[in-house]
Every structure is written in C-alpha cells, then in structure tokens.
Amino acid sequence: MARSLASNRIASARLQLLDGTVPTGVLPEPIERSWSRCISTGLPADMAMRIEPLPHQALSEICESNARLLHQAQPEMENLHAQIAGTQNMVILTDAQGTILHALGNPTFVSKAERVALQPGVSWCEENTGTNAIGTALVEQTPVMVMGEEHYFARNAFLNCSAAPILDPYGKIIGVLDISGDHRQPQAHTLALVRMSAQMIENRLFTAEFPRDITLHFHTRPEFVGTLWEGIAVFSPVGKLLAINKNAQRLLGLNLHEPLTGTEFGKLFDSTLEALLDLQYRTGSRYQTLRTSQGNPLYAKIEADVPPSTRKPTGNNSAKNKLAESAVLEAPLDTLNTGDPQLTRAISALKKIAGRDIAILIEGETGTGKELLAKAIHASGPRHKGPFVAINCASIPEGLIEAELFGYEDGAFTGAKRSGARGKIMQAHGGTLFLDEIGDMPMALQARLLRVLQERELTPLGSPKSLPVDIAVISATNHQLKSLVESSRFREDLYYRLNGLRIVLPPLRDRDDLSALAEQILDEESRTSVKLDRETLALFKRHPWPGNIRQLRNVLRTALAFIDDDAVVYPHHLPEDFLDELRTASTSDFPDLPQPSLPTAEGQLIRRAIAEHHGNITIAAKHLGISRATLYRKVKRLGIG
Numbered sequence: 118m119a120r121s122l123a124s125n126r127i128a129s130a131r132l133q134l135l136d137g138t139v140p141t142g143v144l145p146e147p148i149e150r151s152w153s154r155c156i157s158t159g160l161p162a163d164m165a166m167r168i169e170p171l172p173h174q175a176l177s178e179i180c181e182s183n184a185r186l187l188h189q190a191q192p193e194m195e196n197l198h199a200q201i202a203g204t205q206n207m208v209i210l211t212d213a214q215g216t217i218l219h220a221l222g223n224p225t226f227v228s229k230a231e232r233v234a235l236q237p238g239v240s241w242c243e244e245n246t247g248t249n250a251i252g253t254a255l256v257e258q259t260p261v262m263v264m265g266e267e268h269y270f271a272r273n274a275f276l277n278c279s280a281a282p283i284l285d286p287y288g289k290i291i292g293v294l295d296i297s298g299d300h301r302q303p304q305a306h307t308l309a310l311v312r313m314s315a316q317m318i319e320n321r322l323f324t325a326e327f328p329r330d331i332t333l334h335f336h337t338r339p340e341f342v343g344t345l346w347e348g349i350a351v352f353s354p355v356g357k358l359l360a361i362n363k364n365a366q367r368l369l370g371l372n373l374h375e376p377l378t379g380t381e382f383g384k385l386f387d388s389t390l391e392a393l394l395d396l397q398y399r400t401g402s403r404y405q406t407l408r409t410s411q412g413n414p415l416y417a418k419i420e421a422d423v424p425p426s427t428r429k430p431t432g433n434n435s436a437k438n439k440l441a442e443s444a445v446l447e448a449p450l451d452t453l454n455t456g457d458p459q460l461t462r463a464i465s466a467l468k469k470i471a472g473r474d475i476a477i478l479i480e481g482e483t484g485t486g487k488e489l490l491a492k493a494i495h496a497s498g499p500r501h502k503g504p505f506v507a508i509n510c511a512s513i514p515e516g517l518i519e520a521e522l523f524g525y526e527d528g529a530f531t532g533a534k535r536s537g538a539r540g541k542i543m544q545a546h547g548g549t550l551f552l553d554e555i556g557d558m559p560m561a562l563q564a565r566l567l568r569v570l571q572e573r574e575l576t577p578l579g580s581p582k583s584l585p586v587d588i589a590v591i592s593a594t595n596h597q598l599k600s601l602v603e604s605s606r607f608r609e610d611l612y613y614r615l616n617g618l619r620i621v622l623p624p625l626r627d628r629d630d631l632s633a634l635a636e637q638i639l640d641e642e643s644r645t646s647v648k649l650d651r652e653t654l655a656l657f658k659r660h661p662w663p664g665n666i667r668q669l670r671n672v673l674r675t676a677l678a679f680i681d682d683d684a685v686v687y688p689h690h691l692p693e694d695f696l697d698e699l700r701t702a703s704t705s706d707f708p709d710l711p712q713p714s715l716p717t718a719e720g721q722l723i724r725r726a727i728a729e730h731h732g733n734i735t736i737a738a739k740h741l742g743i744s745r746a747t748l749y750r751k752v753k754r755l756g757i758g
C-alpha cells in the first residue's frame with residue numbers, strides 16, 4: 118500500500134518534470150534540489166541518452182591518475198562485493214568527476230544495452246546524466262540514495278543506487294563509492310553499508326598518506342579506537358596539524374568546513390604534543406588518555422615514527438602535569454549505577470572501602486563491565502591522579518608475561534630492547550594495577566606476584582636490586598577463582614591476597630535495569646536522542662546475551678547505523694547475529710522476528726574484526742561481543758575465508 122502510494126507520487130512528479138517543473142515536498146530533498154538543478158541547466162528529462170564509455174587509452178590515464186584511490190578502495194570493494202554476492206547489485210568506484218574507474222559484480226539483472234551504463238569509463242556526473250546517486254552525491258557532497266524513477270532520466274529508472282563520496286586526508290572529494298542494483302530490490306541497509314565502506318577507504322588513505330608523521334587515532338570510548346568510527350589526526354613533529362578526518366572533526370567539535378591544516382596541537386587538545394609524547398615515553402604505552410580543548414575525555418593511540426627510546430622527556434613540567442592529571446578520565450562509580458539492586462549494593466560496598474588499598478576481585482562473565490568498573494574504582498579513589506595500568510594475563514604469551522609484569526634490565530635476555538624496560542607493575546606505581554583474566558596467570562608467576570604484593574617491592578628480570586612499589590590491585594576473572602583454587606590451578610594464598618573484597622557482576626540477562634542501561638548506551642553512542650521501540654525492548658528482555666553489555670553495545674551501535682528519521686530502534690534494525698541467537702533461544706515465542714536478510718553491515722564488521730585480530734576468532738568474537746560459536750557460524754554463512 119505504502120509502496121503504491123509512493124510510486125503514484127513519483128509518477129505524478131515525473132509528469133510535472135516533463136512539463137519543466139519540480140513539485141515541492143514530494144521527493145526527498147536532495148532529489149528535489151537535483152531535479153531543479155537539472156532543469157535549470159536545460160537538461161531535457163525526456164532526452165534519449167546515449168552512453169559512451171571513454172576510449173581505452175583515456176580510461177587508463179584516468180585510472181593512473183587515481184592509482185592511490187584505486188589501490189586503497191579495491192580491498193574494501195572486494196569485501197563489500199563478497200557481502201552482496203548473490204544479490205542483484207554491483208559495487209562501483211568513480212573518480213571525483215563521476216567517471217567509473219572500477220566495477221565489481223555481474224550485472225545480469227539488466228539487459229545487455231543497460232549493462233553498458235555500469236562499465237568503467239562511463240560518466241555519471243549530474244551535468245550529463247541528470248539526478249543519480251553518484252553525480253548527486255558529488256554535488257551535494259554527502260551520501261545519497263536514488264531509487265528507480267527518482268533518476269532524472271527515465272532510462273536510468275531500472276536502478277536503485279546508493280553512493281557516498283570518498284574524501285582524501287585533506288577533506289577533498291576524490292571519488293565516490295556506489296552500490297547500484299535492480300530497482301525492485303529492497304535497499305534498507307545499502308546506504309549504511311556504502312557509507313561505512315567509504316569511511317574505511319578514507320581511513321586507509323589516511324594511514325597510507327602519512328607513514329612517517331605522528332598520527333593520533335582516538336575516540337571517546339576506548340573500544341572504538343582502531344575501528345571505522347575512530348577519529349584520525351596527523352601532526353608534524355612540531356605539533357602542527359597536517360590532516361584530520363571527519364570523525365576526528367566531529368569528536369573535537371570542529372566545523373567540518375573550516376580549513377584546519379596548520380592548527381596547533383594545543384588548540385585542539387588540552388595539552389601539547391610534546392607532553393603527550395613524553396607521557397608515551399614514560400609509560401611505554403601507545404595508548405593514552407587526553408582531553409579536547411573543551412575538556413571532554415578521549416582515548417588515543419599514538420603512532421609516532423620517533424622510537425620512544427630515542428626520545429628524551431622534556432623539562433616542560435607544567436604541560437606534563439596537566440596531562441598526567443587528565444590521564445584518568447573514567448566515569449566515577451555512581452554513573453555505573455543504573456538501578457540493578459545487586460550492582461547498587463556492590464557500588465555502595467566499594468565506596469565504603471575507597472582509599473583503603475584493599476585488593477578487589479571482580480568476577481563476572483565476559484562483557485559484564487569488569488574493566489569499566491575497575492577504572493571507575495580507580496577514578497573514584499584517592500589514587501585517581503596516578504596511572505591505571507591494565508594487563509590481560511590471558512593474552513600475553515606465557516614466555517613474555519614475566520617480563521611484561523616485572524620488567525627487565527639491560528641485556529636480560531636475547532631480543533630484549535637494549536635499554537631494558539619497566540614492567541607493568543612499576544608503571545602502575547602510585548596508581549592502580551588491573552590484572553584482567555587473573556585466573557589464566559601461570560602458576561610460577563603467581564608465586565612472584567604474591568611476593569610483590571606481600572613485600573611491596575619487585576625485582577626486574579636480570580637485576581640484582583629490588584625496587585619499592587606502591588600500587589592498588591584490582592583483579593578480574595570470567596571464572597570463579599575459588600573453584601580454580603579448589604582444583605589446584607590457582608594458589609590459595611594469592612587468592613586471599615587478591616580477594617580483599619569480592620564483587621560479582623551479574624550477567625545482563627539477570628539485570629533489572631536493562632532498559633536504563635540500553636538508554637544510557639544509546640545516549641553515549643548517538644549524538645541525537647534515540648529511543649527503543651517497545652517490541653525491541655521485549656526482544657532484549659528475552660535474549661540470553663552471551664556477550665553481555667559488550668554485546669548490547671554492539672547491537673545498539675549496529676542498529677543506530679540503520680535507524681530512520683524517527684530515531685527509534687525497531688526489531689528490523691537489529692543485527693542478524695542477535696536475531697539468530699534469539700531464534701535459537703525462543704523459537705515459539707517470537708514467530709514475527711524479522712527474517713534474515715543479507716547483506717548486513719555485520720559481515721563488514723566481522724571481516725574487519727577478524728583481520729584486526731590476525732585471524733584470532735576468540736579475540737575477534739570477544740571484540741564483537743558475540744560467542745565464538747556464533748562467529749564461526751556467521752563466518753561460514755558469509756563465506757569469509
């Protein structure tokens with residue numbers, strides 16, 4: 118019904134178009150503007166267009182001058198193509214003039230004559246081809262979707278197209294990524310997919326452009342650093358901005374159209390580049406926290422070609438102190454209290470012992486927020502100006518964990534850095550050491566750790582001297598540590614040392630505050646106010662949530678990419694994995710669950726997560742907030758090799 122109303126509206130709009138006028142308020146705004154532009158340039162809407170691809174030589178020259186774009190776009194196009202394989206769609210890349218450089222997919226959905234339009238060398242600029250996603254995205258400088266008869270020329274009505282401009286690191290449009298397909302297919306998620314892939318290409322262009330400068334990857338949430346949503350800014354060694362991506366401009370609250378090149382680091386952040394690099398040098402960590410010039414917290418990964426060991430700390434103490442103060446930015450304990458009674462009790466117990474250096478042990482399933490809680494405890498206590506140093510005992514190879522924790526002296530073992538290294542325990546001096554997945558710490562190290570905790574001093578590998586160390590210890594585990602003690606896999610004496618106060622974080626399925634938690638996450642994830650539909654909340658309440666709050670965050674983040682103008686998350690916005698898990702968990706309760714529809718943005722995220730974690734499915738699954746089994750199933754279904 119809605120469909121036929123829409124097609125009646127567009128049919129009558131087309132009749133007016135043939136009379137040379139554009140109806141107002143009938144078409145989406147970018148289409149209306151584009152039709153008006155086409156009319157004002159005298160393009161006749163009923164013109165019988167001839168498609169003339171560029172001759173081979175001219176196309177080769179254009180491809181050569183766009184080699185950088187082609188090189189960085191190709192892998193993302195292949196990813197995208199793998200996801201839409203089997204649907205009637207093509208992935209297309211054009212240059213900044215709208216000329217097709219590369220197209221993937223077999224356009225069997227169109228006639229031979231129409232196929233010509235989708236091949237390399239054909240121009241889709243608005244001036245020649247009228248309203249179309251590629252040309253209109255170039256003029257509007259924003260992602261655009263053009264459906265069937267919204268195309269200015271009737272001969273292009275066989276297509277539904279979604280296109281997003283691709284910007285170079287200096288903010289200039291250098292091309293367009295587009296998915297074009299059969300106009301009879303639903304296109305609900307295509308624009309989001311294209312937008313995400315264009316962003317990935319932009320991030321690749323960034324990294325490739327500045328291999329030898331100082332690059333900051335940052336976000337307001339630590340887990341977003343290194344993802345599609347991260348902000349990237351590149352600085353010269355003297356702290357002048359060389360380039361910045363759109364995400365970074367948004368995160369820093371900057372005007373997207375203002376020229377920014379040359380801006381001083383200190384104008385964008387509440388610190389100097391020198392101080393940040395010093396902090397990296399002193400802590401030995403590329404991951405640092407800092408604030409925007411308006412005081413908003415950010416998490417950053419620093420990529421500097423200057424090896425930290427060759428840098429000397431500057432004597433600029435005020436800048437250093439300013440940064441050290443801003444190094445702890447976690448939410449205080451109260452913000453984690455969203456109304457679950459078990460958590461309320463835990464937070465009240467934690468407040469009572471604040472500042473008493475009682476070792477805290479946090480138990481809870483994966484993704485229940487153990488690390489977030491540890492950071493909040495640190496931020497709420499008297500050590501909050503000191504460092505918070507986290508170490509994941511499960512992810513460091515057994516042979517390296519000792520050196521990581523205790524540090525080593527110059528030449529302690531082959532392959533060690535000549536200058537030696539401070540271990541994580543020493544890095545946490547004056548602050549908090551967070552031992553994540555403590556249950557996986559090898560037995561031999563448990564004895565050494567126990568000694569440090571008892572004697573409050575440590576001896577680096579290869580050193581004859583002990584050094585005093587002042588740390589608060591918080592540990593966390595997905596297991597019940599007591600049962601590891603009972604099966605002799607964890608030392609009892611260490612267990613009691615670590616367990617001054619035991620906090621058990623409830624799994625999400627048992628929490629009473631799911632709705633409040635989801636709202637809080639939506640507030641954090643979205644710049645505008647977004648609501649959960651009643652049915653969505655009902656589905657949430659029935660879901661087993663094996664990935665807990667991490668999974669909830671990922672589900673909401675994906676859904677946000679797909680929501681419509683009414684800013685409400687409906688069940689059909691939810692990702693496939695979530696619905697799959699729900700179907701498995703409650704087949705009879707929800708016969709109306711949205712049916713699977715490939716492609717979704719999930720495939721994209723999964724590929725990225727697997728690549729980023731070098732094929733490690735366990736860590737990729739954790740990063741995505743889904744179980745290993747679900748990830749394997751998904752990988753198989755999407756044919757991700």
Ligand SMILES: Nc1ncnc2c1ncn2[C@@H]1O[C@H](COP(=O)(O)OP(=O)(O)OP(=O)(O)O)[C@@H](O)[C@H]1O
Nearest residue numbers: 340453482483484485486487488489490666667670
């Ligand atoms: N109370 C909360 N409010 C909002 N987001 C939360 C909350 N607790 C956890 N999260 C989010 O869930 C994700 C996982 O949190 P965290 O890393 O602290 O969990 P964890 O229990 O330490 O996980 P793991 O055991 O797998 O290391 C993060 O994205 C975090 O931001």
